[in-house]
Amino acid sequence: LTRYLEEFQVGESRISHGRTITEADIVLHAGQTGDFYPHHMDAVFCATQPFGQRMAHGTLVLSVGVGLLAGDVNEVALSYGYEKVRFIRPVFIGDTIRSRATVSGIRDNPKNRSESGFLDELVEVINQKDETVLAMSKIYLISKNPNLSSK
Amino acid sequence: LTRYLEEFQVGESRISHGRTITEADIVLHAGQTGDFYPHHMDAVFCATQPFGQRMAHGTLVLSVGVGLLAGDVNEVALSYGYEKVRFIRPVFIGDTIRSRATVSGIRDNPKNRSESGFLDELVEVINQKDETVLAMSKIYLISKNPNLSSK
Amino acid sequence: LTRYLEEFQVGESRISHGRTITEADIVLHAGQTGDFYPHHMDAVFCATQPFGQRMAHGTLVLSVGVGLLAGDVNEVALSYGYEKVRFIRPVFIGDTIRSRATVSGIRDNPKNRSESGFLDELVEVINQKDETVLAMSKIYLISKNPNLSSK
């Protein structure tokens, strides 16, 4: 798939399938990252805390939230970075999340105004109660259509 | 461990052990996130691309980079969010990364100036050539010491 | 172990240990195959469907069902293929399955009548209620005993 910067519009939106975050996901993420903090891994400790139960790692919610939006590859887009990543609510075992992506900005690339530009996508990870658990802005660097020359 | 906001200083730094990113890490991260893009999973495709080989997911580098810094739990600190996450260089199979965290800012919490504040930590993930592959600013919300009253 | 074609009899049967299919198995199978369909991964969606809950992937039931029968290696047998694979009932999280294999046919190998032949094995995967959830015919190509010449 090839989709140039000119083919995106601010406000366009897509939403992913849902995915239930399981105890296995947390165990596997601890195993991948080495983060075995008791907030994620120790049910007895968690029962003594305000949140009352084990919660998913922030990096797990972020990784699955981004992964849920992986669909067709756009060959002329590159993941550049994230801004304003906010862990808004905890995700507990058994919560079901989905991700919504909305184009929130299309900007010039100051280093190369004629060939590419930045696209900002607001990513919201939402739980089964329609609460936002994580929000962030994902930045892509996307080529402009070489056939739409001009400056 | 309890470490209040007043006990941190701008400029203090810590560095993690190293960890070699393996083919297994990429396979497991694809499996956790559902992102099976050919840039990560298809060696034949990658051989035709400028980067020449499979590369780690951005969310894998971020998750391991953050996880490498997981040490003692600070009971009065909370992970609030990230700013300026930048994927600077690809991480390839066999690269060894470590993470350096440097306190870069200590700021008021406008909503609760007397009880807590924000700490900004510059996280740099560095490869075996001492190149930065990912940089970001991690924000913590940390309690102030209630015994150091005053305003 | 060496067991030649002549040593098998139509009707002989073996049954495996049981294995409880867990949420972790489904998460791992999605991760291995890239199949994150909501029928397997989204408990909220599944609750709105006739089957009411997440179900195991067909390829998971098949893979575990075949794996349960892995015992001693027969050095003169080769897995040739499957026929009539049927997904008869869903397998839900917490179901316990076992596999029964029954020799259902012994046939000539038209390409090499004197040295080997085909053995058909009916594989039935059964749940804790003794219901068949998957059935198939597994075909082996097995050497004939060279000391029992003839032909």
Added chain:
Amino acid sequence: LTRYLEEFQVGESRISHGRTITEADIVLHAGQTGDFYPHHMDAVFCATQPFGQRMAHGTLVLSVGVGLLAGDVNEVALSYGYEKVRFIRPVFIGDTIRSRATVSGIRDNPKNRSESGFLDELVEVINQKDETVLAMSKIYLISKNPNLSSK
């Protein structure tokens, strides 16, 4: 997505992305199925055999081959079974496979001629040398369009 039986045509075809089968995939598949046969797990034994190296489990190639084709969910289709599954060539560590699916037949459902029918899809799993490593026929039970009544 809703796609009724009438909307398919014999001969239509789709092809997946590629995926490199790694040592990690084999280790994980052994772990999921319990099949630790030396043909998959013991490099020293394999070096003494005609094929010379460890090979992927048949059920791994089948599961990944099917998973590679998982795309949009068709809400009116149901996976019914497989026919003529054949393990044609071994898949070795480092081989890159992709899957091609071609509609090969559209048939009546004798039990319910007016509401649904069977669709046969030839699935071919192909390696980086364009050799077919696994072939099979996948059968779907698909609803007919209720608005295209008639009998």
Added chain:
Amino acid sequence: LTRYLEEFQVGESRISHGRTITEADIVLHAGQTGDFYPHHMDAVFCATQPFGQRMAHGTLVLSVGVGLLAGDVNEVALSYGYEKVRFIRPVFIGDTIRSRATVSGIRDNPKNRSESGFLDELVEVINQKDETVLAMSKIYLISKNPNLSSK
């Protein structure tokens, strides 16, 4: 970290964080070891047994129990072996374990009395009811401080 044999004292003790042993841990350990005994994997069988439910593998409890104590690396210590490993009580899905290590002996190394010695550490793995589930003696070979010559 460098900590010479002379810097340890019999009776000093440390205790780990807790970790809840999950169904996923058992599934992953079966997958890593190939031990799919019904005592660990078959809930229906276990319900007919005195212990009534699936239990963690002994090697899982041992591996996690030892892993929980992994902290700073002591560069002059080497894991030499274990003595008196005893599986005292079963660990069930949902139990939360932690590990306590107590220096129980400091001994000469008969082969090299001047440069190193043995340290015995009593490792006790304890569940949420403060019952010991596994106990063992872990033996380290640790260098003596070369600056504290003598002998």
Added chain:
Amino acid sequence: LTRYLEEFQVGESRISHGRTITEADIVLHAGQTGDFYPHHMDAVFCATQPFGQRMAHGTLVLSVGVGLLAGDVNEVALSYGYEKVRFIRPVFIGDTIRSRATVSGIRDNPKNRSESGFLDELVEVINQKDETVLAMSKIYLISKNPNLSSK
């Protein structure tokens, strides 16, 4: 399977299939145990050390070594503990290990002389060069045959 204590003989021996220890096994074991020491995970650090490369965790070698011997369940035997566990040589990525078990002792159970006794099994984990990498004595508590009464 039921095999009473009287049916074992000192000196009887069995040997397992081989299994190649992969990078994936080490990554998975670190993930299961939380032990990410650089001796296992950091190829750059290891290259500066006498052993020159990453090595398997002791608990990985022990767990796989024991798992390789898992065969038929003996319903009247119970795993009681281990003695003299010794990590004799490192296991590196790509080494192929197998396990040999030899009955080395049959002893009274002082607490219940008439109904059960202890069986000691010498377990040796051996690499592809026939070097012993781990040795230990595994202790089983096994019922005596109630039909062979006497006291």
